[in-house]
Amino acid sequence: MLIKPGKLLAKIDGSGDIKKLDQKQLVQLSEELRQYIIDVVSVYGGHFGASLGVVELTVALHRVFETPEDMLVWDVGHQAYGHKILTGRRDVFHTNRLYKGISGFPKRSESKYDTFGVGHASTSISAALGMAEAARYKKEDNRHHIAVIGDGALTGGIAFEAMNNAGVSNSNLLIILNDNCMSIDPNVGALRDYLTDITTSPTYNKLKDEIWNILGKVSKFGPNAQEIAAKFEHSVKSFLLKQSNFFESLNLRYFGPIDGHDVDHLTSVLSDLKDIPGPKLLHVITRKGKGFSEAEKDQTKWHAAPGKFDKITGEVFKKDSDTPQPPKYQDVFGHTLLELAEKNEKIMGITPAMPSGSSMNIMMKAMPDRTFDVGIAEQHAVTFSAGLATKGLVPFCNIYSTFMQRAYDQVIHDVCIQNLPVVFCLDRAGFAGADGPTHHGCYDIAYMRCLPNMIVSAPMNEMELRNLMYTAQLDRDGKAFTIRYPRGQGVMTDWRKPMEAIEIGKGRIINEGETLAILTIGHVGNYGIEVTKRLQDDGINPGHYDMRFVKPLDEDLLHHIFSKYSKIITVEDGSRAGGFGSAILEFMAENSYHAHVKILGIPDKVIEHGTQLELQKECGFDEEGIYEASMKMLEPVRG
Ligand SMILES: Cc1ncc(C[n+]2csc(CCOP(=O)(O)OP(=O)(O)O)c2C)c(N)n1
Numbered sequence: 235m236l237i238k239p240g241k242l243l244a245k246i247d248g249s250g251d252i253k254k255l256d257q258k259q260l261v262q263l264s265e266e267l268r269q270y271i272i273d274v275v276s277v278y279g280g281h282f283g284a285s286l287g288v289v290e291l292t293v294a295l296h297r298v299f300e301t302p303e304d305m306l307v308w309d310v311g312h313q314a315y316g317h318k319i320l321t322g323r324r325d326v327f328h329t330n331r332l333y334k335g336i337s338g339f340p341k342r343s344e345s346k347y348d349t350f351g352v353g354h355a356s357t358s359i360s361a362a363l364g365m366a367e368a369a370r371y372k373k374e375d376n377r378h379h380i381a382v383i384g385d386g387a388l389t390g391g392i393a394f395e396a397m398n399n400a401g402v403s404n405s406n407l408l409i410i411l412n413d414n415c416m417s418i419d420p421n422v423g424a425l426r427d428y429l430t431d432i433t434t435s436p437t438y439n440k441l442k443d444e445i446w447n448i449l450g451k452v453s454k455f456g457p458n459a460q461e462i463a464a465k466f467e468h469s470v471k472s473f474l475l476k477q478s479n480f481f482e483s484l485n486l487r488y489f490g491p492i493d494g495h496d497v498d499h500l501t502s503v504l505s506d507l508k509d510i511p512g513p514k515l516l517h518v519i520t521r522k523g524k525g526f527s528e529a530e531k532d533q534t535k536w537h538a539a540p541g542k543f544d545k546i547t548g549e550v551f552k553k554d555s556d557t558p559q560p561p562k563y564q565d566v567f568g569h570t571l572l573e574l575a576e577k578n579e580k581i582m583g584i585t586p587a588m589p590s591g592s593s594m595n596i597m598m599k600a601m602p603d604r605t606f607d608v609g610i611a612e613q614h615a616v617t618f619s620a621g622l623a624t625k626g627l628v629p630f631c632n633i634y635s636t637f638m639q640r641a642y643d644q645v646i647h648d649v650c651i652q653n654l655p656v657v658f659c660l661d662r663a664g665f666a667g668a669d670g671p672t673h674h675g676c677y678d679i680a681y682m683r684c685l686p687n688m689i690v691s692a693p694m695n696e697m698e699l700r701n702l703m704y705t706a707q708l709d710r711d712g713k714a715f716t717i718r719y720p721r722g723q724g725v726m727t728d729w730r731k732p733m734e735a736i737e738i739g740k741g742r743i744i745n746e747g748e749t750l751a752i753l754t755i756g757h758v759g760n761y762g763i764e765v766t767k768r769l770q771d772d773g774i775n776p777g778h779y780d781m782r783f784v785k786p787l788d789e790d791l792l793h794h795i796f797s798k799y800s801k802i803i804t805v806e807d808g809s810r811a812g813g814f815g816s817a818i819l820e821f822m823a824e825n826s827y828h829a830h831v832k833i834l835g836i837p838d839k840v841i842e843h844g845t846q847l848e849l850q851k852e853c854g855f856d857e858e859g860i861y862e863a864s865m866k867m868l869e870p871v872r873g
Pocket of ligand 1: 284313353383384386387388414417418588612
């Protein structure tokens with residue numbers, strides 16, 4: 235479906251084209267850009283509210299700065315649709331996030347305008363500061379470096395580490411704080427309150443306005459502007475603002491807050507800031523979802539488009555289905571956690587900024603004093619959970635598999651070495667789908683199973699998830715308990731059954747067979763069921779075992795399998811290197827078995843975006859891939 239851009243937007247293929255426009259035309263360009271994002275996302279899906287909120291800022295940045303020579307780094311990158319459309323990707327924007335299409339996030343290999351690959355939050359200031367220091371070293375004195383970071387992303391520790399470092403550097407760095415009071419859910423923490431205070435405090439604003447009025451004239455002072463600005467700062471601004479401003483106290487010159495939807499004012503302020511050297515921060519106030527009323531009203535729902543929708547009314551089109559659908563794993567997690575917490579008063583819920591995404595919000599609503607949204611702070615979430623566990627509580631720390639990578643040292647140092655019984659629920663394990671490589675949860679099996687005092691499990695369906703959660707909250711003698719499960723629907727419609735304990739380290743026999751054994755872990759085990767049926771139709775009866783635990787392995791079951799079968803296929807939606815299949819090979823070697831083992835899983839390369847199924851197919855562990863691997867293994871050996 236061809237979606238036509240407005241007439242100004244149709245001519246923009248980069249920053250140079252925006253500079254050719256009259257200043258007056260920037261408002262129209264912004265409107266056309268906003269409309270184009272709405273038109274395309276309503277049909278093809280993707281992130282939504284954040285990009286609408288930075289339309290004017292995006293136009294102003296490319297108008298004022300010499301991108302791509304000036305380095306523009308977007309934090310997270312889900313708000314960079316306008317940036318992509320203005321920098322040569324307008325006509326392929328309808329392929330956004332689709333298999334083989336453009337990425338939903340800035341990506342260095344996609345465009346010279348994408349200066350840094352992103353997806354995880356809070357990296358922009360570090361990356362831009364690194365670039366700025368490189369420029370200083372290479373004597374590229376005229377290059378500007380701009381990090382655009384949201385108030386949500388600013389809650390991440392690495393952003394503070396970067397500001398702490400930037401404040402003692404002389405580098406040419408502009409941090410733009412895009413403050414819309416939202417993360418995916420409402421932003422949390424003391425910093426949020428502080429930002430609200432400095433945005434609304436009359437005394438602070440009067441002082442700031444006076445200073446700003448004078449500074450705003452700096453660009454008109456001509457060639458001595460920098461000197462005048464520097465003198466002025468020393469005499470008034472740094473003295474007064476340092477008393478009251480957090481950023482100033484870190485030696486970052488603070489400007490703002492200003493209206494992020496006034497494109498004229500934005501361009502004039504940014505032009506002025508170009509003349510002020512050193513690290514500085516501009517506080518911009520925007521509205522998430524700006525210009526699309528449904529998205530402005532329910533900002534969490536419209537963080538990403540909730541499906542295809544009517545671009546005028548915002549009505550979300552329902553997918554027709556007569557048959558009752560299985561629930562999502564995340565919803566089963568959310569309901570089950572509350573159910574368990576109602577009976578076990580030691581249970582606490584912890585999420586780093588993903589209450590809606592993980593469904594922790596179900597418990598949060600019912601038990602606000604026992605659930606914690608700690609901000610985009612995975613490291614803190616893990617150590618905070620460890621602290622709770624030292625006091626005999628049972629923390630359920632839910633972190634997406636990909637974001638847990640951030641907190642690896644905390645898992646080792648604060649949880650495993652101290653043998654604390656923290657429960658880690660790793661959501662979005664395996665392929666994340668359209669979000670792509672920054673979000674795939676490929677490595678958790680490998681990175682968790684090598685740790686002492688760690689149990690690693692994966693449910694094959696909703697009831698298994700419930701039973702694993704039930705088991706994890708029982709009194710245990712130490713040991714962290716990882717439960718990893720994928721994004722999206724399970725397979726059962728009748729999952730609300732009473733829960734029961736599972737013996738830790740016990741797998742399940744799904745089918746006892748001959749000749750060939752298929753060993754699966756987690757949800758991909760459902761392919762095993764289908765493949766078994768197909769092979770049985772071909773007259774072959776394979777064994778199928780849902781191992782449930784990667785650690786500890788069910789050694790009794792494995793002795794049985796290796797004694798019976800000489801051909802074994804392992805299937806996992808995780809990295810082949812170091813994963814579940816590797817664990818089986820280790821068992822085989824340690825016990826001196828000899829079998830032909832084929833490991834199906836994610837190969838040692840970056841897998842791009844697409845649907846989960848497309849990516850599993852690409853990697854050969856969808857139903858067809860497992861069937862083909864089985865047939866191949868059963869081929870008679872040619873002499
Ligand atoms: C390390 C990490 N944790 C969690 C996320 C999930 N996430 C994506 S966007 C987002 C909210 C970002 O809020 P903000 O920076 O204020 O941007 P906004 O969407 O409000 O424009 C979160 C939590 C992430 N991308 N990276």
